[in-house]
Amino acid sequence: MKVELESTIICPNCGHQKNELMPTDACQFFYECENCKSILKPKEGDCCVYCSYGSMSCPSIQENAGCDDNSCCT
Ligand SMILES: [Zn+2]
Numbered sequence: 001m002k003v004e005l006e007s008t009i010i011c012p013n014c015g016h017q018k019n020e021l022m023p024t025d026a027c028q029f030f031y032e033c034e035n036c037k038s039i040l041k042p043k044e045g046d047c048c049v050y051c052s053y054g055s056m057s058c059p060s061i062q063e064n065a066g067c068d069d070n071s072c073c074t
Contacts, residue, residue, distance in 0.1 A: 003062045007054035013038045022050050024059045 005024065009031060010017050016035035022028065027048035031040040043052040050058040 003059045004056050005059060007050045007056040007058075009040075009049065009054045011036060011038065011040065012053060020050075020054070022054075022056070022058055027058055027060060 003024070005022050006019060007022055008017055008019050011033040013033060014036040016033055018034060020031075028050065029042060029048060031049040031053070032038070033040060040049050040053055042048055046052040047060065048058045050056060051061060056062070
């Protein structure tokens with residue numbers, strides 16, 4: 001199964017879009033919008049900013065189809 005590493009993050013504050021490469025070894029919890037400089041954090045229940053604001057879920061989610069035990073985030 002191919003894991004997609006590219007995700008387009010859409011800032012919920014200003015709508016700015018940016019293509020990012022997701023790290024495969026960890027979840028990214030904070031993301032600074034380069035346009036409005038606001039710090040994005042995952043929504044409740046999401047393990048990383050890509051799951052909340054990206055066009056793709058993070059690699060851990062894609063591989064495990066979920067990380068309910070937060071194993072991908074430690
Ligand atoms: Zn922004």
